[in-house]
Amino acid sequence: MRDRTAEKVLRERARKLQALHIRLLFCPITQERWLTEADQVLHDFGLPTKFLDRIPDITTDQFKAESHGRRTLVERSVGKTFPETQQQLNAIQQALTFDDFICSEEFLNPKSGLPHSSGVGLGYENVSKYFFWLRQTMSLKALDCDIELRNKAYTEFATWLINEYKRPHDPFYDDFEGGLYWLQRPGQEKPVILLSDQFVVYTLNDPKTIEQLPQIGLTNLDDVEPPDWPDEPTLL
Secondary structure, eight states, X not given: OOOHHHHHHHHHHHHHHHHHHHHHHHOHHHHHHHHHHHHHHHXXXXXXXXXXXXXXXXXXXXXXXXXXXXXXXXXXXXXXXXXXXXXXXXXXXXXXXXXXXXXXXHHHOTTSSXXXXXXXXXXXXXXXXXXXXXXXXXXXXXTTSOHHHHHHHHHHHXXXXXXXXXXXXXXXXXXXXXXXXXXXXXXXXXXXXXXXXXXXXXXXXXXXXXXXXXXXXXXXXXXXXXXXXXXXXSOO
């Protein structure tokens, strides 16, 4: 008879090991801590010290190359999608950095992004993770948010969403047919910014026109969130 309790313990330990391995691949802060206090890092992940030899040697050229390659792919995709947003971030004193994002729970949680447009599943789509992380961390839905940063991030993300819709895509992206809209300033009913699926930007001030936007099937970007991902029998 299968020992389901023992299987559960093994699966949970495997999940924790994989989570630590992924964090070491991407996050330089965790890499630095691992080199000086590996025992404490294992403890933080709920793993015993004896599991030290279960983690690859992060000082090898092979590991460094893999880590650099994986980080670079994410950095390029984010930078390509959000060039003006990142320029605005750089102009803000004590602004967020790419390392802040790639070490964040939002990046490392496979359920914190949208489905990959090709349908490969959860955890592979990083552009949306960046947007949701930035929106939350910089409080871009708050009344006192940085309006210029909000509108640059929203415009660039909406452009990306429409582009994903125009390609062969996961059904999730059907919500972006026609375009997306958002309040220029949170808490104010107008103006509303509309980015059509033809990539034309409109500034709307007529209340009747604004009221019709959800009725004709357009999506408010402030309402876009990661889907309610089901629990799946995977390590992560």
